[in-house]
Amino acid sequence: MKPVSPIGIDAVTYGVQDLGMGARFLQEFGLRELERGHGGATYCTAEGAAVHLRSADDSTLPPAIEAGSTIREVVWGVISKTDLDTIGAELSKDREVWNGSDGKLCSVDPTGLAISFQVSQRKEIPAPSLKPRRVDARAKFYDRAEPDHIAHVVFCTPKVEETAEFYMRRLGFLLSDTITGFGVFLRCSSDHHNLFLINHTRKGLNHLSFRLRDFDEIMTGKEFLEKRGWRPVWGPGRHVIGSNLFYYFANPCGAYIEYYADMDCIMSPEAWIAREWAPTPENFAAWGPPIPEEMQL
Numbered sequence: 616m617k618p619v620s621p622i623g624i625d626a627v628t629y630g631v632q633d634l635g636m637g638a639r640f641l642q643e644f645g646l647r648e649l650e651r652g653h654g655g656a657t658y659c660t661a662e663g664a665a666v667h668l669r670s671a672d673d674s675t676l677p678p679a680i681e682a683g684s685t686i687r688e689v690v691w692g693v694i695s696k697t698d699l700d701t702i703g704a705e706l707s708k709d710r711e712v713w714n715g716s717d718g719k720l721c722s723v724d725p726t727g728l729a730i731s732f733q734v735s736q737r738k739e740i741p742a743p744s745l746k747p748r749r750v751d752a753r754a755k756f757y758d759r760a761e762p763d764h765i766a767h768v769v770f771c772t773p774k775v776e777e778t779a780e781f782y783m784r785r786l787g788f789l790l791s792d793t794i795t796g797f798g799v800f801l802r803c804s805s806d807h808h809n810l811f812l813i814n815h816t817r818k819g820l821n822h823l824s825f826r827l828r829d830f831d832e833i834m835t836g837k838e839f840l841e842k843r844g845w846r847p848v849w850g851p852g853r854h855v856i857g858s859n860l861f862y863y864f865a866n867p868c869g870a871y872i873e874y875y876a877d878m879d880c881i882m883s884p885e886a887w888i889a890r891e892w893a894p895t896p897e898n899f900a901a902w903g904p905p906i907p908e909e910m911q912l
Contacts, residue, residue, distance in 0.1 A: 619701040620787030621691035623804040624765045625735050626665035627823060629868040630676045631684040637668050637868040643843050644825075644864075644872065645760040645836060660825065661763035662740045665690075668868065677729030680770075681819035685869040689728065689768055690719065691786075691803070692735025702732050705785055725781050726772040726818050740764060742805075742880055743828045760836025760874060762825035766806045769822050771815035771912070775799060778812055790889045791881065792856050797894040797912075800856065807857040807879040815912055822863060822871035826878070830860055833874045837862050849910055850874075852903020856892060861903075863910070871910070 631637040638656045642648055646658035646666060655669040669676055669687075676687045693699055699720050706712050706722050715721040719731040740763045772778050779799040782788040788801040791808050800808040813821060827833050830851070837847055848871060850862030859878035866872040881887045892898045899906060 618705060618785055618787040619693065619698045620789075621693050621702075621732060621803045621809075622735055623692055623737070623806070623809060624664060624689060624768065625692035625733055625737055626667065626690035627686050627765070627768065628667040628669060628676065628688040628690075629684065630671040630673065630679060630687045631668055631868050632671050633684075633867060634668060634670055637684070640845060640867050641666060641668070643759075643840060643845065645762050645839075646825075660765060661761060663737045664765040666765075677723075678727070680727045681817070683869065684867065685820045686768065686823065687729060688731055690731045690733055692737060693732055694735065696734055699732055699734060702786065725774050725778045726770060728770065742826070742878070743876070754831075757832050757835040759839040760827055760832050762827060762874070764826040765823065766826050766875065766878065767809045767811060767824045768820075769811040769813065769824075770819065771813045771821055772818045773814075773816055774818075775812045775814040782810060789884055791879075791887070792890050792892060794856070794892045794894050794898070802881065805880050805882055807859070807881060813912060820870040822866075822873050824873040824875050827874050827876045829876050833860060833862050833876055836874050837864075840864060849907050850903060852900040855898050855901050861900075 634655060638651060641658045646660060649657040649659055658666045671684060679685055679687055703712050703720050710722055712722045715731055719733045721731045724730050779801060782801055788803050791800040791802050793799050798811055798813040801810045802808050833851060841847055846865040848863045848865055853860050857878050859875040862874045863871045
């Protein structure tokens with residue numbers, strides 16, 4: 616029997632060392648501010664996926680898997696309360712499961728990362744169509760980026776095989792692609808990947824990725840951030856695995872953060888054949904600058 620699968624990322628929670636800087640960055644990155652106070656702040660995408668900021672020393676946060684500012688919890692959305700109960704029954708076979716706030720079901724994955732599940736609160740926005748959008752009309756331009764969707768999160772782990780097996784066999788994630796000896800791309804939605812696990816001796820966050828509408832919005836967002844003192848790290852370019860356009864930035868909330876557009880969309884699992892790729896530079900990007908030294912693993 617196929618396990619119940621989540622339908623995507625509903626929220627992430629960062630524990631950060633500088634709340635003010637983190638809040639300013641996420642606001643200028645283009646997320647919508649929902650609330651902000653002494654204890655932290657909450658931002659969201661256009662479809663309602665939330666990014667919570669809390670102080671790194673907040674005692675209510677789950678334990679960190681690395682030092683410094685980083686993601687403390689990933690919240691996966693499910694379709695129904697029945698799915699939530701089914702996941703709880705499955706995970707409780709070999710690990711602790713408990714009820715958290717706001718109806719969440721909480722546990723920990725093999726890397727030690729706090730994971731939660733909730734009936735999804737997102738109002739899904741379909742990925743932009745590649746069909747001609749300008750017929751008898753001018754192009755649309757942007758003042759700044761406005762991300763509408765959290766597509767994926769990427770973690771390094773020394774337990775990449777065990778962790779990938781956990782998400783596939785216990786939570787119904789599907790294999791999209793692998794890079795030999797380097798990492799595994801997994802999905803629980805039509806996005807090419809919702810979780811990318813990188814094989815590394817340390818465990819920790821690599822990046823969180825947000826969807827934009829097109830290349831123009833990526834470059835407008837990049838210029839908006841750069842003018843305000845935020846540091847672009849890698850881009851623009853187009854990945855080979857996932858096929859998406861990308862631009863990465865240093866993230867004061869932890870590690871890196873990505874703008875992306877035009878990712879592979881997998882609607883028919885039986886039609887997609889997972890491929891094993893060699894870990895060569897040409898397989899990381901079809902075009903664009905080389906991977907900067909600070910991002911090389």
